[in-house]
Amino acid sequence: GTFTIRLTASNDLSSVVSSQTIAVQDTILRVSIQGSLVGVLGQQSEFSVEVQQKYSTGITSDLQFRWKLGSEFQQQDGSQINLLFDKEGNYELEVEVYNDISSSKTSEKLVIAYAMSCNP
Numbered sequence: 001g002t003f004t005i006r007l008t009a010s011n012d013l014s015s016v017v018s019s020q021t022i023a024v025q026d027t028i029l030r031v032s033i034q035g036s037l038v039g040v041l042g043q044q045s046e047f048s049v050e051v052q053q054k055y056s057t058g059i060t061s062d063l064q065f066r067w068k069l070g071s072e073f074q075q076q077d078g079s080q081i082n083l084l085f086d087k088e089g090n091y092e093l094e095v096e097v098y099n100d101i102s103s104s105k106t107s108e109k110l111v112i113a114y115a116m117s118c119n120p
Helices: none
Strands: 003-010 017-024 028-034 038-040 044-053 064-067 073-076 082-083 089-098 105-112
Touching: 028 089, 028 105, 044 089, 044 105, 082 089
Parallel strands: 038 105
Antiparallel strands: 003 017, 028 044, 044 082, 064 073, 064 089, 089 105
16 A cells, blocks of 8 residues: 655744655565366456465555466456457466566466357
8 A cells, every 4th residue: 555654843933844655565475367267269258366465465556467368468457357269279378466576477278169059
C-alpha cells in the first residue's frame, strides 16, 4: 500500500509542514497458474494467477501482471487471464508478477483441441 507521512514543526513564530509518500511492498516468493491446462478450440479459456508473498500481507495493489503466449509479453490488469484460441496445438503460457522489490515467473503447457460431439 501507499502511505503519506506528514511532519509538522512549529514554534511561537512559524510553522512548517512537510509530506512524504512511501510505498510498502511485500516480497513475491512464487506464482502459479490456476485453470484447466486443456482447452477447446474456439472456446474461452480462463486462468488465474496465484501469488505467494513472504509476509502474506495481502497487499496486491502494487503488483504488476504480464503474460506471454508466444514471443511477446502482454501487460495484464489483475490476476485473471482470458484467452481464446483459434488454432489447435500445444502452447506455453508464461506469467510474470513483479513489483519494485521482487518478481517471479512461471509457465505451463496448454493443449488446445477440437471438441467432437457424438450424436446418434
